[in-house]
Amino acid sequence: MSRRLQNIIGAFTLLAIIVSVVALAWWAIYDSVFPPTPEEREAQLTEERKDQFLKALEKGNLELHPAEHWKPLEVEGGD
Amino acid sequence: MATKQVQCLLCPRHCELREYERGDCRVRVNVGGELHTLVWAEACSANIDPMEKKPLFHFLPATWIFSIATAGCNLHCKFCQNWQLSQSNPEDTRNFRLVPADVVAEAKASGCGSVAYTYSEPVVFYEYVKDTARLARGEGLRNVLVTAAFIDEKPLRELCQFIDATNTDLKSIRNEYYQEICDGELPPVQRAIKTIQQEGVWQELTYLIIPTLNDTDEEFYDYFHWVLDELGPDIPLHLSRFYPTYKLSNLPPTPTSTLTRARNIALEVGHNYVYVGNMPGHPGESTYCPGCGATIIRRRGYNIGEVKLTAEGRCLFCGREIPGVWR
Numbered sequence: 001m002s003r004r005l006q007n008i009i010g011a012f013t014l015l016a017i018i019v020s021v022v023a024l025a026w027w028a029i030y031d032s033v034f035p036p037t038p039e040e041r042e043a044q045l046t047e048e049r050k051d052q053f054l055k056a057l058e059k060g061n062l063e064l065h066p067a068e069h070w071k072p073l074e075v076e077g078g079d
Numbered sequence: 080m081a082t083k084q085v086q087c088l089l090c091p092r093h094c095e096l097r098e099y100e101r102g103d104c105r106v107r108v109n110v111g112g113e114l115h116t117l118v119w120a121e122a123c124s125a126n127i128d129p130m131e132k133k134p135l136f137h138f139l140p141a142t143w144i145f146s147i148a149t150a151g152c153n154l155h156c157k158f159c160q161n162w163q164l165s166q167s168n169p170e171d172t173r174n175f176r177l178v179p180a181d182v183v184a185e186a187k188a189s190g191c192g193s194v195a196y197t198y199s200e201p202v203v204f205y206e207y208v209k210d211t212a213r214l215a216r217g218e219g220l221r222n223v224l225v226t227a228a229f230i231d232e233k234p235l236r237e238l239c240q241f242i243d244a245t246n247t248d249l250k251s252i253r254n255e256y257y258q259e260i261c262d263g264e265l266p267p268v269q270r271a272i273k274t275i276q277q278e279g280v281w282q283e284l285t286y287l288i289i290p291t292l293n294d295t296d297e298e299f300y301d302y303f304h305w306v307l308d309e310l311g312p313d314i315p316l317h318l319s320r321f322y323p324t325y326k327l328s329n330l331p332p333t334p335t336s337t338l339t340r341a342r343n344i345a346l347e348v349g350h351n352y353v354y355v356g357n358m359p360g361h362p363g364e365s366t367y368c369p370g371c372g373a374t375i376i377r378r379r380g381y382n383i384g385e386v387k388l389t390a391e392g393r394c395l396f397c398g399r400e401i402p403g404v405w406r
Contacts, residue, residue, distance in 0.1 A: 005156065042097075045097075049098065050326040060174065062121060066113070067089075067115050067205075069205070070089070071088060075084045
């Protein structure tokens with residue numbers, strides 16, 4: 001392999017490492033630089049709960065049945 | 080953004096639940112802004128028991144009762160004997176589908192005259208109890224609730240329309256005990272016990288006596304006076320022996336002397352029917368006529384010896400009426 005080709009490969013490798021480090025750092029600090037809105041956070045938590053709930057339903061082979069004695073709550077916003 | 084929250088109104092906790100969140104009981108869940116139960120017809124235990132095991136001593140003695148449970152409970156007692164069921168999520172217990180019609184058919188096929196909702200806490204499988212009890216009554220079966228009575232008044236009154244008898248836990252007469260040992264509150268339980276009485280449901284009380292936690296003379300007097308004042312002298316009281324388990328495995332079993340002392344205090348306060356439980360061979364297992372003192376139902380453990388009662392529930396010796404449901 002020529003020295004020129006080795007330099008090109010080395011440069012690309014270095015570039016890939018730099019890009020990965022920057023991306024990782026950006027991913028790590030993104031939430032603190034751009035925090036999610038309460039609505040986005042609530043939606044995210046709901047998705048997480050939904051995921052867990054669906055897994056539980058499947059694990060227990062459970063079925064939903066309407067419950068008695070409850071009322072809807074009108075709540076604006078997230079928490 | 081409006082969220083789809085709901086509030087459960089079944090028990091005094093009144094859990095407020097966001098979407099896909101479960102109540103404290105582990106079995107009621109908000110899906111799409113509507114509350115659902117996960118345990119309707121999801122039995123995790125079904126057995127044929129003697130009525131005396133519930134315990135009910137003045138309700139169809141020496142008969143068999145078909146007994147079912149699901150996972151979940153709305154209290155978290157540190158001494159729970161059935162914590163593997165009551166403190167588990169329904170997806171973590173071994174369940175079998177048993178719809179109300181199956182329960183009734185199984186009960187009848189096995190020669191049981193009644194169905195018990197028991198072992199864990201029937202309040203949290205409320206809809207299953209109600210649907211099964213309605214069907215069972217239509218088929219000539221009786222319904223028994225074995226409960227800690229941590230339930231709101233409205234659902235309780237509705238349920239009482241289908242219930243023939245309850246064994247209700249009154250675990251202590253101290254609110255601090257309910258808060259610290261059971262993660263609950265005493266006043267709603269007291270209200271529920273009075274409601275059951277008002278609804279004309281046959282009721283017996285169980286007091287699990289635990290060394291160092293609820294076993295002083297002062298507490299015994301307060302407990303028995305409250306029951307006497309609110310419910311009268313004829314409600315059967317079961318003073319039950321504690322065995323170390325779950326989070327209280329460090330405590331010793333209740334000494335016989337403590338149970339005997341508690342029974343003597345209850346009799347001194349004026350109660351007519353005071354029983355000692357979980358202690359086979361204790362004289363406090365049998366029923367004595369308050370009129371003439373004769374032994375009218377002799378028991379040892381779950382076994383019944385002689386029964387000296389008329390078919391109408393009167394003492395064979397003096398004719399005194401003994402309160403209960405005898406046939």
